[in-house]
Amino acid sequence: MTGEASYPTKVGVDACHRGYYPTGGMDTLASGGASGAVNRDGIVTHRFWRTAARCGAGFAVLAALTAVLYRLTLRFALLYLLVVVFVSLTGDFVASAIVSVAAWLCLAYFLSPQPGPQLVLDNPLNVVAVLAFLATALVVTSLVSRRRASFQETAALRDQLSLVIDTIPALTGVTLPSGAIELVNRRWLDYTGLSLAEAQGSGWRRWVHPDDHELVAGKSRAAQAAGEPFEVEVRQQRTDGVYRWFLLRVVPLRNERGEVVRWYGVSTDIEDRKRAEALLAGEKRLLEMMAGGDALAAVLDALCRLVEEQSAGVLCSILLLDAEGRHLRHGAAPSLPRSYTEAIDGAAIGPSVGSCGTAAYLGKPVIVTDIATDARWADYRELALAHSLRACWSTPMLSSEGKVLGTFALYSREPRGPHDHEQDIVERITPLAAVAVERTHAAEALRQAQAELARVTRVTTLGELAASIAHEVNQPLAAIVADASACLQWLAADRPDLDNVREALTAVVKDSERAAEVIGRIRGLLSRAPASREPCDLGAVVHEMLSLVGPELRRLGIAVQTTLAPDLPLVIGDRIQLQQVLLNLLMNAAEAMRETPPEQRRVVVHSTVEHRGDGAWVILAVEDAGIGFGELDAARLFEAFYTTKPNGLGMGLFISRSIVERHEGHLWGTANPDHGATFHFDLPGMR
Numbered sequence: 001m002t003g004e005a006s007y008p009t010k011v012g013v014d015a016c017h018r019g020y021y022p023t024g025g026m027d028t029l030a031s032g033g034a035s036g037a038v039n040r041d042g043i044v045t046h047r048f049w050r051t052a053a054r055c056g057a058g059f060a061v062l063a064a065l066t067a068v069l070y071r072l073t074l075r076f077a078l079l080y081l082l083v084v085v086f087v088s089l090t091g092d093f094v095a096s097a098i099v100s101v102a103a104w105l106c107l108a109y110f111l112s113p114q115p116g117p118q119l120v121l122d123n124p125l126n127v128v129a130v131l132a133f134l135a136t137a138l139v140v141t142s143l144v145s146r147r148r149a150s151f152q153e154t155a156a157l158r159d160q161l162s163l164v165i166d167t168i169p170a171l172t173g174v175t176l177p178s179g180a181i182e183l184v185n186r187r188w189l190d191y192t193g194l195s196l197a198e199a200q201g202s203g204w205r206r207w208v209h210p211d212d213h214e215l216v217a218g219k220s221r222a223a224q225a226a227g228e229p230f231e232v233e234v235r236q237q238r239t240d241g242v243y244r245w246f247l248l249r250v251v252p253l254r255n256e257r258g259e260v261v262r263w264y265g266v267s268t269d270i271e272d273r274k275r276a277e278a279l280l281a282g283e284k285r286l287l288e289m290m291a292g293g294d295a296l297a298a299v300l301d302a303l304c305r306l307v308e309e310q311s312a313g314v315l316c317s318i319l320l321l322d323a324e325g326r327h328l329r330h331g332a333a334p335s336l337p338r339s340y341t342e343a344i345d346g347a348a349i350g351p352s353v354g355s356c357g358t359a360a361y362l363g364k365p366v367i368v369t370d371i372a373t374d375a376r377w378a379d380y381r382e383l384a385l386a387h388s389l390r391a392c393w394s395t396p397m398l399s400s401e402g403k404v405l406g407t408f409a410l411y412s413r414e415p416r417g418p419h420d421h422e423q424d425i426v427e428r429i430t431p432l433a434a435v436a437v438e439r440t441h442a443a444e445a446l447r448q449a450q451a452e453l454a455r456v457t458r459v460t461t462l463g464e465l466a467a468s469i470a471h472e473v474n475q476p477l478a479a480i481v482a483d484a485s486a487c488l489q490w491l492a493a494d495r496p497d498l499d500n501v502r503e504a505l506t507a508v509v510k511d512s513e514r515a516a517e518v519i520g521r522i523r524g525l526l527s528r529a530p531a532s533r534e535p536c537d538l539g540a541v542v543h544e545m546l547s548l549v550g551p552e553l554r555r556l557g558i559a560v561q562t563t564l565a566p567d568l569p570l571v572i573g574d575r576i577q578l579q580q581v582l583l584n585l586l587m588n589a590a591e592a593m594r595e596t597p598p599e600q601r602r603v604v605v606h607s608t609v610e611h612r613g614d615g616a617w618v619i620l621a622v623e624d625a626g627i628g629f630g631e632l633d634a635a636r637l638f639e640a641f642y643t644t645k646p647n648g649l650g651m652g653l654f655i656s657r658s659i660v661e662r663h664e665g666h667l668w669g670t671a672n673p674d675h676g677a678t679f680h681f682d683l684p685g686m687r
């Protein structure tokens, strides 16, 4: 109940005073025999004078009555009794006893058959009269006191009840079946700032959020029709115009005939819980984004939006420290003006460079409550003020080793510090942002390591092919040398045969192109170029790899066949990586056939197109007639470092599978029905 914490105190004190020191109680104390002696707090004096006043009034009435009756020589004892009763109705026994005695004296002295200065107590009638007066005074005052005590008790109970109703940490109200609001508690009045009269009829629409009107009206209609309790989560407007979430619970009260006579409603503030739930849901969404491998920019953008949703009016910004740790680069700031984010992009960090530059430099949060006056904003003040930014609270994002990764900042358009809940959000979200950044760094490092590993294995594979490649390059070179020598000889003749020379030179060009092609392919496979995504023709990939591996396969006595589908759709990916997959499969096939009788050694490369629900897929398969693999091996073939070869690394299939999966495809192996194995991979055709 933010902003309402101090509320109950006053109500409590007032009610306590009413409850514990009721005014009427003083009379009870006085008539119970308070001495009337000197007192310090004035209470006894006050009682004395009040009793004296009552006596005085009683005496005056008695005197008047006696004078009249004396003149008329009437003796109406009943009239004196009435005066005693009137005084007794004040509940003051002392006053009524004194007046009783005075009444009797008047009666006995002035109106006795033998009036005289002496009191006549020997007359039994006189004794009866004085006793009757005193008894009447006693009975009436005690009745009045009792009545007054019960009245005070009721009032005290009512006070306590209203104290409880006003103190419970909720807005409460009672409604009649007609819909008229009978009462609401003080908290309700203070929260809404409305009077009970203003709340009547459709007045509830004034404090319930317009988007919740339908929901509340529907629920309440249904509950009234069924006479059942209901609850609903609803936004209620505070007197300052801010809406907060409340859980409204309403229950009916029934009479003995089962009819609903009242509806009791309690609204509990659930704003903090709602906020925590929304934050948790947002965090979950962000974690899912991170786990799903979403781009860092998208994650940071979502993170900023989450914070901005949670704290109305703030603008969120994330800056990332560059690799050298000297400059801050734009990370995300979906709501800050682009001209501002562009202007601060690349700012150097330092001991006095705005909130973010300083926070990144010090590795500590920097809270600037007024950009207009804070010395740390000297260099960026004009820029910020031109964009109506007045406050900026920046927190460094730290890696698990405590290294600054960047800053997480909230801007406000008013000069102020962060509210408690904004501080909480920053404390919860900053580590999440740091995890996102650190994870991206780690993923980038992993990607680089994988690329390097793939390159190393390509180099290793090419090493195995070195002899064939050398041969492959040597052949055209030898042919070039032979053709060139022939040309020289022909040209040395008196009448050179230019047709022969032309033919030989054409062969030279072709051979040099062939050699250049081989070298180019090897260079491609050895390159460190980053992975690309471009349309690739898998048929061409097969030809290129067979031209590279073909000589080696032939050297090993392996027959190579290809059955390629004519209209293979293009696939999107990195040509070199796809070449590497095929190279690995061909090399594995060749190695699997070392023990195969020479006449059975053959590799078949098939390509087919399959039309699935989501479009065309290209399937490439490399079939061999080698030793194959058993069921036990099948489960481990794609594990890193699993090899059955003395000089194998066990990385070929592992890397191939990760390449294919990065291209959204699959790689798998099957044992052939007779002997040997077939490895397949599929890739989605270009859509």
Ligand SMILES: Nc1ncnc2c1ncn2[C@@H]1O[C@H](COP(=O)(O)OP(=O)(O)OP(=O)(O)O)[C@@H](O)[C@H]1O
Binding pocket: 584, 588, 589, 592, 624, 626, 627, 628, 629, 637, 642, 643, 644, 645, 647, 648, 649, 650, 651, 652, 653, 654, 676, 677
């Ligand atoms: N065509 C095949 N026929 C039978 N077994 C195979 C075939 N291809 C792979 N294997 C088995 O799978 C294992 C793993 O193959 P992988 O290509 O990952 O590593 P490797 O060939 O042993 O070593 P390298 O990392 O040098 O390629 C091989 O050692 C082999 O036992």
Ligand SMILES: [Mg+2]
Binding pocket: 584, 587, 588, 651, 652, 653
């Ligand atoms: Mg291999």
